[in-house]
Amino acid sequence: MATTTPDLPRSRRPKGAARPGDRIFSGLSRGSGITLLVIMAAIAVFLTYRAVLAISQDSTNFFTTFEWNPAGNPPVFGIAVLAFGTVVSSIVAMVIAVPIAIGIALFISHYAPRKLAKPLAYVVDLLAAVPSIIYGLWGAIFLVPYLDGLNQWLDTYLGWTYIFDKSSDGVARNLFTVGILLAIMILPIITNVTREVFLQVPKMHEEAALALGATRWEVIRMSVLPFGRSGIISASMLGLGRALGETMAVAVVLSPSFLISGHLLDPGGGTFAQNIAAKFNEADEFGRDALIASGLVLFAITLLVNGAARWIIGRRKEYSGAAA
Amino acid sequence: MAKRIDVSGLSAYYGTHKAIDDISMTVEPRSVTAFIGPSGCGKSTFLRTLNRMHEVTPGGRVEGKVMLDDENLYGSHVDPVAVRRTVGMVFQRPNPFPTMSIFDNVAAGLRLNGSYKKSELNDIVERSLKGANLWNEVKDRLNKPGSGLSGGQQQRLCIARAIAVEPEVLLMDEPCSALDPISTLAIEDLIGELKERFTIVIVTHNMQQAARVSDRTAFFNLAAVGQPGKLIELDDTERIFSNPSVQATEDYISGRFG
Numbered sequence: 001m002a003t004t005t006p007d008l009p010r011s012r013r014p015k016g017a018a019r020p021g022d023r024i025f026s027g028l029s030r031g032s033g034i035t036l037l038v039i040m041a042a043i044a045v046f047l048t049y050r051a052v053l054a055i056s057q058d059s060t061n062f063f064t065t066f067e068w069n070p071a072g073n074p075p076v077f078g079i080a081v082l083a084f085g086t087v088v089s090s091i092v093a094m095v096i097a098v099p100i101a102i103g104i105a106l107f108i109s110h111y112a113p114r115k116l117a118k119p120l121a122y123v124v125d126l127l128a129a130v131p132s133i134i135y136g137l138w139g140a141i142f143l144v145p146y147l148d149g150l151n152q153w154l155d156t157y158l159g160w161t162y163i164f165d166k167s168s169d170g171v172a173r174n175l176f177t178v179g180i181l182l183a184i185m186i187l188p189i190i191t192n193v194t195r196e197v198f199l200q201v202p203k204m205h206e207e208a209a210l211a212l213g214a215t216r217w218e219v220i221r222m223s224v225l226p227f228g229r230s231g232i233i234s235a236s237m238l239g240l241g242r243a244l245g246e247t248m249a250v251a252v253v254l255s256p257s258f259l260i261s262g263h264l265l266d267p268g269g270g271t272f273a274q275n276i277a278a279k280f281n282e283a284d285e286f287g288r289d290a291l292i293a294s295g296l297v298l299f300a301i302t303l304l305v306n307g308a309a310r311w312i313i314g315r316r317k318e319y320s321g322a323a324a
Numbered sequence: 325m326a327k328r329i330d331v332s333g334l335s336a337y338y339g340t341h342k343a344i345d346d347i348s349m350t351v352e353p354r355s356v357t358a359f360i361g362p363s364g365c366g367k368s369t370f371l372r373t374l375n376r377m378h379e380v381t382p383g384g385r386v387e388g389k390v391m392l393d394d395e396n397l398y399g400s401h402v403d404p405v406a407v408r409r410t411v412g413m414v415f416q417r418p419n420p421f422p423t424m425s426i427f428d429n430v431a432a433g434l435r436l437n438g439s440y441k442k443s444e445l446n447d448i449v450e451r452s453l454k455g456a457n458l459w460n461e462v463k464d465r466l467n468k469p470g471s472g473l474s475g476g477q478q479q480r481l482c483i484a485r486a487i488a489v490e491p492e493v494l495l496m497d498e499p500c501s502a503l504d505p506i507s508t509l510a511i512e513d514l515i516g517e518l519k520e521r522f523t524i525v526i527v528t529h530n531m532q533q534a535a536r537v538s539d540r541t542a543f544f545n546l547a548a549v550g551q552p553g554k555l556i557e558l559d560d561t562e563r564i565f566s567n568p569s570v571q572a573t574e575d576y577i578s579g580r581f582g
Contacts, residue, residue, distance in 0.1 A: 114382075202419075204415060204417055204419040205419060205421065205422070207377065207380070207413075207415060207419070208415070208419040208420070208421060208482070208485075209421070209432075210377065210380055210408060211375065211377060211408055211412065211413035211415070211486070212408065212409070212412075212432060212433040212436060212485070212486075212489065213405050213406065213407075213408040213409030213433065213436055213437070213489070214405070214408075214436055215405050218436055222421060222424075222432065223421065226421070226422070226423035226424075227422070227423070229423070
């Protein structure tokens with residue numbers, strides 16, 4: 001404001017960008033931005049270069065082959081099973097985690113008495129602090145034996161849905177178990193982000209519904225959820241990103257096989273990250289290139305998912321409430 | 325439609341802080357009653373006790389009685405949700421539901437109350453928008469978001485939303501304070517029309533506005549910051565602005581306040 005400057009002492013008058021503090025800070029932030037771009041470009045170039053080296057030697061179709069044997073002669077490897085396993089286990093995780101996370105977030109932000117909300121939010125944060133290998137060990141040792149019973153039950157009563165039809169015997173080291181484990185792992189991030197969004201719903205929107213005679217649930221339906229919609233999508237995508245790339249927990253729980261089965265309860269399957277973790281140490285130079293090629297596909301899938309999320313959020317921008 | 329409000333011995337608290345103290349007054353049906361007074365005197369808090377919105381605030385608590393004709397709004401068997409369906413409210417800042425279209429905004433309260441046929445809904449939405457003097461401006465874009473309207477139009481949309489459910493009473497909490505003078509005039513004209521159907525209570529900081537729109541005016545004041553607000557006097561608007569019976573009212577109205 002021009003009218004206020006004369007009151008300031010001479011030394012504190014703004015003089016454009018000439019002051020050293022401004023220049024240093026703008027240089028630092030610009031440098032950080034450029035560093036990010038350089039890192040992304042370096043990763044993309046590295047992945048693409050090594051992947052091209054591998055795929056050009058592949059004797060079969062990289063996308064449709066159900067086998068991983070880059071050391072063979074001729075080399076045979078494809079990502080069909082990995083893509084299927086990654087996507088399916090992540091979908092299972094999302095289907096389980098998103099509704100529960102929204103429920104927890106709503107409970108913390110709108111239902112729980114303050115005395116309970118704080119500790120509960122803390123417990124959710126704790127869940128995020130557990131290392132993934134611990135989840136993997138817990139899953140393999142504790143969850144898998146317990147899930148045998150659940151799997152039998154699902155097979156008996158929901159077997160007609162095909163996906164819950166258990167066609168072969170074996171312990172529950174399957175994509176469904178992986179999905180449950182991933183759901184637990186992505187629960188905290190989705191819960192925390194949605195909770196923050198729900199807490200930011202302007203009071204006047206909630207009061208608008210209340211004053212019309214809305215019950216608490218109706219306030220949530222009319223004001224909170226519509227306002228939080230884009231936040232819920234962003235949070236889910238963050239969770240999905242983690243589920244797609246999760247490595248150790250999947251590697252410990254799954255008994256990998258290079259088969260695609262629509263029966264989620266059948267043991268076997270694999271994911272990109274799990275396959276890379278399992279094979280990287282024993283692979284030769286070319287084998288590693290092949291694994292990197294699969295990593296590039298995972299990278300592309302993640303990008304695609306993020307792009308889709310942005311598109312969904314942007315599509316109804318005029319209704320988003322950001323302008324209000 | 326349009327009931328008498330009879331308040332007796334009403335006090336409201338935020339936690340342990342007493343915001344308003346022992347207020348009693350009668351608001352006649354089909355009239356406009358304005359609440360004026362300095363900031364912090366509790367006039368908005370008092371307004372919010374009339375549709376049980378005060379208790380929504382954490383720590384909010386009310387003592388006393390509010391009779392709407394012969395029903396005590398604070399009776400033990402009374403559901404606050406039901407109260408808010410009979411006592412509508414318009415807020416200081418226009419707050420249409422940002423994710424809803426203009427049509428859905430007006431229909432929102434109706435959809436809470438029950439199921440209507442599409443044709444019934446169309447009729448009520450049209451009638452309410454006409455009642456809020458907004459129909460001609462929005463009839464061609466009922467499916468566009470309500471947040472795309474100007475501030476004054478949004479406020480009239482909120483009024484349409486409030487009157488669509490045919491409340492007994494319409495409470496307005498500084499409905500024009502976020503609006504420009506032309507939009508303000510539109511709302512004031514509207515208030516004059518609405519009082520034929522509803523009991524209207526309006527909180528305002530603008531004394532000219534109180535003088536223009538209201539039949540009766542209540543002056544609230546507080547002894548000092550941190551003290552509870554009290555009702556100083558309630559009288560015909562003409563009398564309050566020409567010859568009030570309490571010196572504090574005259575001081576406030578003539579600007580010799582504080």
